[in-house]
Amino acid sequence: MTPDDDASQAAFRAEARAWLGDHAHLAPVISGIPTEAEVDQWRAWSRTMAEGGYAGITWPIEAGGRSLPYSYLEIWLSEAARAGVPEHFGVIGVDMAGPTIIAWGNDEQQRRLLPPLLTADEIWCQGFSEPGSGSDLAAARTCAVLDGDEWVITGQKVWSSFAQYARWCILLARTDPTAPKHKGLSFFLVDMSLPGVDVRPLPQLTGDPEFNEIYFDNVRIPRSSMLGEPGDGWKVALTTLDYERSTHGVALSSQLIAELGRVGGLMTRPGADGNVPADDPILAERYARIWVRAQGLRVTNLRSLSELDQTGKPSSAGTISKLEWSLLNQALAALAQDAVGLDGLVPGADGLDGGHWAYTVLRTRGNSIEAGTSEVLRNIIAERVLRLPRAR
Ligand SMILES: Cc1cc2nc3c(=O)[nH]c(=O)nc-3n(C[C@H](O)[C@H](O)[C@H](O)COP(=O)(O)OP(=O)(O)OC[C@H]3O[C@@H](n4cnc5c(N)ncnc54)[C@H](O)[C@@H]3O)c2cc1C
Numbered sequence: 001m002t003p004d005d006d007a008s009q010a011a012f013r014a015e016a017r018a019w020l021g022d023h024a025h026l027a028p029v030i031s032g033i034p035t036e037a038e039v040d041q042w043r044a045w046s047r048t049m050a051e052g053g054y055a056g057i058t059w060p061i062e063a064g065g066r067s068l069p070y071s072y073l074e075i076w077l078s079e080a081a082r083a084g085v086p087e088h089f090g091v092i093g094v095d096m097a098g099p100t101i102i103a104w105g106n107d108e109q110q111r112r113l114l115p116p117l118l119t120a121d122e123i124w125c126q127g128f129s130e131p132g133s134g135s136d137l138a139a140a141r142t143c144a145v146l147d148g149d150e151w152v153i154t155g156q157k158v159w160s161s162f163a164q165y166a167r168w169c170i171l172l173a174r175t176d177p178t179a180p181k182h183k184g185l186s187f188f189l190v191d192m193s194l195p196g197v198d199v200r201p202l203p204q205l206t207g208d209p210e211f212n213e214i215y216f217d218n219v220r221i222p223r224s225s226m227l228g229e230p231g232d233g234w235k236v237a238l239t240t241l242d243y244e245r246s247t248h249g250v251a252l253s254s255q256l257i258a259e260l261g262r263v264g265g266l267m268t269r270p271g272a273d274g275n276v277p278a279d280d281p282i283l284a285e286r287y288a289r290i291w292v293r294a295q296g297l298r299v300t301n302l303r304s305l306s307e308l309d310q311t312g313k314p315s316s317a318g319t320i321s322k323l324e325w326s327l328l329n330q331a332l333a334a335l336a337q338d339a340v341g342l343d344g345l346v347p348g349a350d351g352l353d354g355g356h357w358a359y360t361v362l363r364t365r366g367n368s369i370e371a372g373t374s375e376v377l378r379n380i381i382a383e384r385v386l387r388l389p390r391a392r
Contacts, residue, residue: 003299005075012068013075019052020083027085032359033208039165042089046120054080055088055118056098058247063102063110064118070247070305077251081258087251092162093117093124095248097170100240104187104227113168113189125166127157127190127214128237134159135376137172138182138234142216144173146223151175153190153219161370163199163212166192171216172237175230185233189225196220205362239313244371246308246318250301253325256332257294263287263336277339286335290328297324316384323377326367333360 005013026048028041049055050064058073059065080087088094098117101109116122133139142155153173163169169190176184192199196219201209228236267278267287277283304317337344337357344357368374382388 016079030086046089050118077254081254090120097124099243122167123165125163127169127171142173150220153216157214159211182234187227187233187236242314245322246314249321330364333364
């Protein structure tokens with residue numbers, strides 16, 4: 001895979017750009033947590049993308065995809081980001097739950113769950129983190145006990161993004177408390193509409209409740225709701241995490257690169273004081289440094305997608321992309337805020353960009369925590385990518 005399109009990739013890019021040209025007017029503008037009306041519009045936009053063949057494009061045809069190579073995903077995501085349309089509403093489903101179900105699910109699970117996931121009729125959330133186990137995910141204490149033909153789930157998850165909209169949850173739970181911690185876990189697909197599931201939104205730094213606590217109080221799910229076999233939970237969860245950091249990371253990187261273009265516009269526009277930010281050598285150098293690193297990020301993404309095409313499995317190299325994306329996204333938001341100056345700090349005020357950058361600076365703080373903290377990712381890069389000696 002090279003940074004430039006070959007003939008067939010160029011044809012696909014033209015096709016995607018033309019489709020976006022015809023349909024982008026249907027896309028809602030989503031900033032922050034969506035209102036009820038925006039949820040309906042976002043769902044409808046996601047369905048439009050699925051019907052147009054632009055959701056799950058790398059998935060097998062029998063799973064509702066187009067079996068396209070991952071380089072085409074990068075093309076689609078960068079064209080969508082360039083057009084400024086929102087990502088799929090069911091992002092956790094399309095980028096993480098779906099690929100995990102394709103890798104580990106049986107025919108029945110794939111047939112029932114994948115079509116409504118692609119059309120955003122059913123939204124998914126990720127129930128991995130707990131109050132006592134975030135980085136040390138394998139210490140999860142939520143438990144599942146087999147009772148006849150049902151598993152009974154009890155425990156608490158936290159920081160579950162989009163759980164307030166979710167019909168399904170990918171859940172990591174302990175099924176064998178006597179086994180070593182990584183071996184006693186199993187992976188479940190939980191219907192969030194069942195009795196005993198309680199979702200409580202948590203406001204974050206921005207003031208928006210993007211993530212949630214989920215309480216499971218003796219929730220009874222069918223025995224068939226497990227993905228893989230009892231005790232496979234850690235291996236299945238690693239599949240989810242690898243996709244989260246690689247293909248989902250590519251989606252985030254594409255948005256960053258499109259945003260870089262918009263900040264470039266901001267840099268050359270006179271501010272409220274009449275000064276042009278790009279004339280300030282410090283701001284100009286900060287922009288140039290982010291721009292150069294973003295090109296490196298794109299090439300790194302292409303390299304890891306190429307590996308994914310060859311092996312069929314995301315590699316730990318996706319960790320590099322997630323780490324670098326989070327650092328660049330934070331740096332870009334801080335630069336944009338400095339470029340718009342004090343007026344841009346007041347959310348909702350009449351300042352330049354109406355407080356967008358102030359909100360973005362706050363939201364990006366979480367980038368170096370979500371999907372693995374930067375410290376933990378550096379450990380993974382050291383041990384699994386560079387093969388350095390283990391820290392512990
Ligand atoms: C915006 C956002 C969305 C999220 N969405 C979801 C979601 O949908 N589903 C979900 O399950 N989770 C989600 N999370 C949770 C996220 O995955 C965890 O917050 C993250 O894994 C860190 O866990 P923790 O918060 O328990 O921190 P801890 O693990 O307690 O870490 C605290 C500090 O210790 C450091 N640390 C811990 N272990 C090590 C180590 N071995 N070496 C070096 N330093 C270490 C960490 O880097 C961190 O600085 C989300 C988080 C955020 C911020």
